[in-house]
Amino acid sequence: MLSTNLLFALVCLSSISLWFFVKPIIPIAISYIFLFASFYEGYISYQSLIFVFLFTFFCLVYEKKTSLFIRNFSFIVLLCFMYILVAEDFPYSTEIPIFTGVRFSPISKPFWLDINVEKSVCAIIFAAILIKKSDKLSDWQKVFKDLLLPLAVILAIIIPTGLITGYIKFDFKLPSGSFYFLSINLFLVCVAEEVFFRGFLQRKIFEFLSKYFKAKVSAPVLANVFVAVLFGYAHLYSGYLFAIFAFIAGLGYGYAYQKSGKIEAAILTHFGFNLIHFIFFTYPAFQSLP
Known part of the structure; x- marks a missing residue:
């Protein structure tokens, strides 16, 4: 075994x-x-x-x-x-x-x-x-530079909204099992979701709109919004509020990908948000014991 x-x-x-x-x-x-x-x-x-x-x-x-x-x-x-x-x-x-x-x-x-x-x-x-991966120092410098703004905006919108709605509460922790959770979240969950949604779908929709509809200005926005809607829908199993949060976060992940042109920016923005949520707030959500 x-x-x-x-x-x-x-x-x-x-x-x-x-x-x-x-x-x-x-x-x-x-x-x-x-x-x-x-x-x-x-x-x-x-x-x-x-x-x-x-x-x-x-x-x-x-x-x-x-x-x-x-x-x-x-x-x-x-x-x-x-x-x-x-x-x-x-x-x-x-x-x-x-x-x-x-x-x-x-x-x-x-x-x-x-x-x-x-x-x-x-x-x-x-x-x-x-999927083309970053393999040079300049690539990684661009990744980290271009993920800061979308990550900050996601946090500024979702965290206060989550606190106001009672979906999450402040809850600083680093529990046993954190290594397993964070490793799987980064190397499996974030990689899989960003590769499929941003690295494939968003890129192909952007290319399609740019080529066939001559929408080079609006194509990045339309592709990002459309894929973020799909991303939110894919998380509907956890409830409507969670799906809305996923949609907002998806816009940020998509922007990081568009801005940098690197899939790693989307992956690390996604993981950065999950990491802060996990360590500083109730995960996956708030529920007091009876």
């Missing part, structure tokens, strides 16, 4: 390796080791293996830039795959449990933390094949 810690280390390592290897083969290989280890442990099914194989295949087809028909077809297929990944609806599969109904503080709602194998692996494969 493989330990949960080993599976956790494998999937985080595969995500981190995206920024240490120019060629995609290393992060893909590590993510596939994690995939097969999860299958061996019974967390995912044969159907999930086939799903990931096909997702990898269509990423490679799309990246080859062959005929327009094949490229458009593979684009549509990838959109369908991503919808399934965001919905996290995989029959005969189980997420790898990290926390089960834990309260990070006495006034926080219970929280469940799992590793979704298919979503994590597909996000890493997609990022490895199709």
